[in-house]
Amino acid sequence: MSSTQGHKESNGHTVDKHPSNQFRDYQDDRTAKSQDTLYTTSNGVPMPHPYETQRVGENGPLLLQDFHLIDLLSHFDRERIPERVVHAKGSGAHGYFKCTKPIPDLCLSDIFSEEGKTCPITIRFSTVGGESGSHDCARDPRGFSIKLKTDEGNWDIVANNTPVFFLRDPAKFPHFIHTQKRHPATHLSSADDSTMFWDYLSQNPEAVHQVLILMGDRGIPDGYRFMHGYYGHTMKLVNKEGEWVYTQIHMKSDQGTKFITQADSHNKSPDYSQKDLFYAIEKGDYPSWTMKIQTMTAKEAEELWEKQRINIFDLTHVWPQGQFPLREVGKLVLNENAANYFAEIEQVTFNPSHLIPGIEPSADPVLQSRLFSYPDTHRHRVGVNYSQLPVNAPRTKYRMANFQRDGSMSFYNQGSRPNYLSSIEPIKFRERSVDLDKTHGHFIGNAVTFLSEIRPEDFNAPRALWEKVWDDGARSRFIENVSGHMSTCQSDEIKKRMIGIFREVSDDIATRLEKATGVKGYPGIKDLRFNGTHNGMASKPELHVANGMTAKVGFSGGHSNGAPKAGTHKDGTLAGQSGHQNGEAEGVKT
Numbered sequence: 001m002s003s004t005q006g007h008k009e010s011n012g013h014t015v016d017k018h019p020s021n022q023f024r025d026y027q028d029d030r031t032a033k034s035q036d037t038l039y040t041t042s043n044g045v046p047m048p049h050p051y052e053t054q055r056v057g058e059n060g061p062l063l064l065q066d067f068h069l070i071d072l073l074s075h076f077d078r079e080r081i082p083e084r085v086v087h088a089k090g091s092g093a094h095g096y097f098k099c100t101k102p103i104p105d106l107c108l109s110d111i112f113s114e115e116g117k118t119c120p121i122t123i124r125f126s127t128v129g130g131e132s133g134s135h136d137c138a139r140d141p142r143g144f145s146i147k148l149k150t151d152e153g154n155w156d157i158v159a160n161n162t163p164v165f166f167l168r169d170p171a172k173f174p175h176f177i178h179t180q181k182r183h184p185a186t187h188l189s190s191a192d193d194s195t196m197f198w199d200y201l202s203q204n205p206e207a208v209h210q211v212l213i214l215m216g217d218r219g220i221p222d223g224y225r226f227m228h229g230y231y232g233h234t235m236k237l238v239n240k241e242g243e244w245v246y247t248q249i250h251m252k253s254d255q256g257t258k259f260i261t262q263a264d265s266h267n268k269s270p271d272y273s274q275k276d277l278f279y280a281i282e283k284g285d286y287p288s289w290t291m292k293i294q295t296m297t298a299k300e301a302e303e304l305w306e307k308q309r310i311n312i313f314d315l316t317h318v319w320p321q322g323q324f325p326l327r328e329v330g331k332l333v334l335n336e337n338a339a340n341y342f343a344e345i346e347q348v349t350f351n352p353s354h355l356i357p358g359i360e361p362s363a364d365p366v367l368q369s370r371l372f373s374y375p376d377t378h379r380h381r382v383g384v385n386y387s388q389l390p391v392n393a394p395r396t397k398y399r400m401a402n403f404q405r406d407g408s409m410s411f412y413n414q415g416s417r418p419n420y421l422s423s424i425e426p427i428k429f430r431e432r433s434v435d436l437d438k439t440h441g442h443f444i445g446n447a448v449t450f451l452s453e454i455r456p457e458d459f460n461a462p463r464a465l466w467e468k469v470w471d472d473g474a475r476s477r478f479i480e481n482v483s484g485h486m487s488t489c490q491s492d493e494i495k496k497r498m499i500g501i502f503r504e505v506s507d508d509i510a511t512r513l514e515k516a517t518g519v520k521g522y523p524g525i526k527d528l529r530f531n532g533t534h535n536g537m538a539s540k541p542e543l544h545v546a547n548g549m550t551a552k553v554g555f556s557g558g559h560s561n562g563a564p565k566a567g568t569h570k571d572g573t574l575a576g577q578s579g580h581q582n583g584e585a586e587g588v589k590t
Helices: 025-032 065-077 170-180 197-205 205-215 273-282 298-307 340-346 365-381 436-439 456-469 471-484 490-506 506-518
Strands: 089-097 120-128 142-150 153-160 236-237 244-253 288-296 327-339 359-360
Touching: 065 456, 089 288, 089 340, 120 327, 142 365, 153 244, 170 197, 170 365, 197 471, 197 490, 205 471, 205 490, 244 298, 273 298, 273 327, 288 298, 359 365, 359 436, 456 490, 471 506, 490 506
Parallel strands: none
Antiparallel strands: 089 120, 089 327, 120 142, 142 153, 236 244, 236 359, 244 288, 288 327
């Protein structure tokens, strides 16, 4: 009798009698109490006691035939999977998303189609640079990743608690992260030696906006409940008519925001944020966030660059909320703790290329690189079949199928169904809902080598943050945080360069830092050469090109610095939906 016949009731074999259905399901295992279980080996054989061993006499050597002991020790040796290279220390929980204000005018995604539409979610918060055992209250950005299990598949939002990041050129990411880790020789972190940290920043001045946020009050949020989330990357929303707009996605904390000062952070426990989140949910104080979006048309994106020099493909720039107001779309609520941290939080995987119909990526180069990098690291860290794990598996109303087979730990291997596009046993298809040619077909150009350059407009947003958003207390705390962190930097030249970069934001910052550090900084960046960034403000041609290169054979910079300049989009894409209706302006917040 074939395995296929064994599944058919018409042959006298009910589904529940098949050997594969004798296993308990995931939810049964997740919720079972110890009192309802029986101690066994991994192959299900009951054992009288977990501490017993087999040996030659009571004082002789152990026996290799003692499978119980060998299995116990060998599994123990393999309990750990590789920790995340970034975002290793984290916390998470489960809950739901509810659409509160549908946006069918902007997006064809089913989850945004009607008020009250819900789906289950898992959110993982994290620090970025530290290892798995690092302190929750480190001065560091926070990861804010969301897995929405919609009826159309999983949509992963891989965000942070800051609207910008340290870089806009994707190849810089591994280099930057290396500077956030331990020194390769001394094995010291930046708490004892911050030289690598400031060396990178002093050579890549586009990071200054994020540095202001990191070293400001938002650098240590008071746990995960009291912080906002920002996608940071520009995305696209596509409606049923095929019209699309650019969008930014925000998660606004309904609890408000709070921060911890550098001094007070030393009084918190290493797992402060984990403890705060877990016990808040445990006592029914469920944290929530309001999801809001900003939108702009292709034409507005071009005009924003041409008139204001704001680049929507630049992860160091922000969209002015006065011009592009926030529009509410839904609520994110966490109301269930993980029953098993490893299974549900350590093994959860987030992938920015996990998108549902109606949501598409933009040409943001850092986003484009993450579309590859995230699933690649999951395949390495968790395994090629990471999407089959219950915490990662989609929950669609239709029965999923594809032609991915086998690989390590494949337990949903799609039975005896053909592993190719078969005419004998054909698979079903759904009609295309998004015209990808229309959504992404406006890019025409030659292959080029590109590296961004620092320009005056890169200092506008951080200057507004310093001069218009922060009060005197916030400015003073920033100076204390920067000078304190710089105290373990072993190079005065690095400090001088960094103060010169801060001077382009505000002479007030530079003057205060000079007083606090005792180091006289450079008067600005016009006389500096950077190894990581072209200097578009250089006073001499030889200082313009990054890394001292002559640029005699090709220059990797671009006239628009990677922005969607006028003429980037085809005429047919310039008149999209504005999506600004029902929005709320929030001034100059960044």
